[in-house]
Amino acid sequence: MSEQTYSSFAVVGAGPSIGLKIVSALLETGASVVVLSRAPKDVPPGAKLVIVDYASTSSVAQVLKEHGVEVIVSALSFYALEAQGPLAQAAKDTGVKLFVPSEYGMPSEGGKEGHLLAKSNFAEYLKSLGVPSLRVYAGMFAEYIPWLTGVPDTGKMLIIGKGDKSASFTSISDVAGFLAYVLTTLPPSQLHDVSFRIEGERISLSSVGALYRASATKSSVVTEYVDKLPESFVKQSFLQNKFEQGRVSSGWDNYKNSDDISAASSGNELWKDHRFKSVKEALDL
Template identity: 35%
Template sequence: MSAYKSFAVFGAGRLGSAILAALAAQNAPVIHLSRSGSSKTVPPGVTVVQVDYTDAAAVAAVFREHKVDVVLATVGMEATGVQKLLADAAKLIEVKLFLPAAYGIPTEGHLGPGFVAKNDIVGYLKNIGIPSTVIHVNGIFIEYIPMIAGCSDGKIRIVGDGEAPISFTSIADIVGFVAHALTTLPESELENHIMRLEGGSTGWDEASQRKGCGRDAAGAANALWPGHQWQSIKEVHNL
C-alpha cells in the first residue's frame, strides 16, 4: 500500500500532461506548478497553482498548503536549476519523495551534456537528504518514431541492415507505470531506487552498449507492474 497521497508536478509538456492525467485518474489530489501568468491547459481534476520559481519559501508554502507528499519534475535539462529550487522547497517541509526529470536512457557514469545535467539533480537530492525515485526508459519513445525516422509517406527508413539492437517504450506505458508505482507500491520499493523500464524485449542498454543484469537490466522495473501488457510499435501506431 502506497504511503503517498498527494502530488505536485512541475512541467506540463507531452509527458508531464499525461502524468497529471494519470494521477488525477487515480482520484489522487494533484497540483500542477505553473509560472505566474501561464495559461497552460491541464487535464480535468488537476489544480493549477501559479508560483514564483525563484522563491523556495513560496514554493514550500504551496507544498504545505496542498499537503504534497511527492514532487515530480518532467522538464528538459535546461531546467536543472529550477529542479534544485524545488528540491530545496521540498526539503523545507520534508516532502516524502522527489522524482527528478531523468526520463530517457540511463545516465549513470556518462559525461555527455544531457547525462551530466540529469545526474547533477539526482546527486543534489541525495546530498540534501530528499528520498528520490529515478525512472530511466530504455530506448526511444515509440510515439517519436515517425519524427525520428522521417515517416512522411507512412514508411520507416532503416539505416544499415536492420540488425542493430534497439529498444522502444511508449509514453502511455511510462505514464501508466508512474501512476501505478506511486499509488500502489510501498515506500521501500521507491525510495532511493533507480527504475529501468523497457517496452521492447531486446534488453539492450544504448548508454552502456551492453545488456545489464539484476536491477541494472533494461526493463527490470517492469515486474513491479504485474499483469500489464507493454505496448508494441504496431499497437501504438495502429500498424
Template identity: 40%
Template sequence: MSTYKSFAVVGGGKLGMPIVKALVAQNVAVVLLSRSGLDAAKAESLPASVKVATVDTADAAAIAAVFEEYKVEVVISTITTAAIGAQTVLVDAAKSAGVKLFAPSEFGMSTEGDVNNPKNKIIEYIKTVGIPYARFFNGMITEFLPMLIGIKEHGKIVLVGKGDAPVSFTSMSDITGFVAYILTTLPPSELENRTFRLQGDRATMNELGAIFNTEVEHTDKIAGPMGGFITMMLLLTDTGVGSTGWDAEKRAEKSGSEAAGSANALWPGHHWKSIKEALHL
C-alpha cells in the same frame, strides 16, 4: 502498508499532463505547478480535482510554500531537457517543505553512471540534499519515433549511424500509467532511491524497417530545423544508451533485476504496447 497520497507535478507539457491525469485516476490529490500558467485548452482538459499553482520555478521559497500548502509528499518533475539544471531549485524547495520522494525529469534513455550527463548530476545533487528519489528510464517514447526516423517526411526510414544497438521503446500511456500506478500502490521502502527500467518493445533502429514495412536508408546527417537534434539522438542510440538496461560505466547491458524492462513486472496484469500497437501500424 502506507502509500503516498499527495503529489505535485512540475510542468504541464506532453508528459506532465498525462501523468497528472493518471494520478487522478488513482484517487490521489494532485497539484500542477506551472511557470507561466496553462492555456485555456489545457486548463479545460484538467480533471476538476487538480489544483494549479502558477509559480516562479527559480524561487525555492515560493515553490516550497506551494508544496507546504498542499501537503505534498511526492514531487514529479517533467521539465524540459534544456532546463534540467534548474531542478536544483525544486530539490531545495522539496527539502525545505518536507517532501518525502522526488522523481526528477528522466523519462528517456539510460543516464545512470554517465557522470557528465546533466540528468545524472541532478541525481547526485538529490543525494547530497538528502531526499529519497525514484528514477524512471523508458528508453525512447514510441509516439516520438516517426518524427525521429523521418518516416512521414521521406516515406522511408532515414538513419544516422549504424543502427545496430538495441533500443527500448515505451508508449506514452505505458510510461505515465506505470509512474502513477507504482507511486500510489508500492510502499515507500520499495520506491526510495530506486531506478525503474521500463520497456514496451525492443528493436534495433535497422529492425524498424521490417516493423514499418519500409526501406532503411543511412545518411551522414539529418537536415532541417530539427536536424541537429535528430542526428544527435540517432547517434546516441548507437552507443547503447537507448536500452533501459544500459550500464554506462561498464558499457554493457545490466541483467536480472536491473535488466531492460525489469520494472514491468511491478505492474502485474498490464499489457505493454508494442511499437506496432502504439503507432497503429
C-alpha cells in the same frame, strides 16, 4: 503495520508529451494532484493549477506546504532541467518525502556527457540534500520514432548506419501509467533512492522500418540508410548515434559501458497484470 502509500503529488513540467499524461494517470488512482506552472495552461479535470516562479524557492515551498505535497514529479524538458534545483531545495525545506526527477529515457546513472551528465549530477544533488529520489528509465518513447527518423519532415525513415542495434521503446502512456501505479501502490521503502527500468518492446530501427513497409496505411514511408542526417536534425543525430552504439536501452550501464538486456524490463513486473504496448501499437502501424 503496513506502510501508508503516497497520495498527494505535485507535477512540474506538465506539457503535452509526458507531463499531462502523468497528471491524468495519477488522478485515475484517486490521488490529489497539483500542477505547478510558470504560465496558465489547461489541466485535466480534478487537478489543481498553481502559477508559481520555479526560481523562487520560498514561493514553491509555500505551495507545497499549502497543498500537503508528499511527492514532486518532474517532467521538465532538457532545456528546463536547471529549474529542478530550486524545486529540490523547496522539497527539502518543506519535508517532501520523494522527488521523481525528469528522466524517463536512457539511464543517466554514471552519465558523462550532455543531458545524461546533467541528470546524474541532479540525482547527486538530491542525495546531498537528503531528499530521496526515484528514477524511471524507459529507453525512448515509442511515439518519438517518426520524429527521430525524420518521417514528418521527409516522408522517409532516415536511419544512420545499419540501424540493427536493438533498443528499448516504451509508449508514453505506459511510462505515465507505470509511474502512477508504483507511486500509489508500492510502500515508500521500495521507492526511495532506487531506479526502475521498464521496456515496452526491444527492437531495432531497421525492424521498425519493416513495420512501416508492412503497414496497411503507412507503407509509403520508405527506409533510407544514411551516413548522417540533415544539419537541422541536431538532437536526432545525437540520439541516433547513441542507437548505433547500442546505448538506447533501459538496461544500459554507463559504468560498465555495456547493456544488460535482462535488466531492461526488470521493472515491468512491478505493474501487475499490465501488458505494455508494442511499437506497432504505439505508432498505429
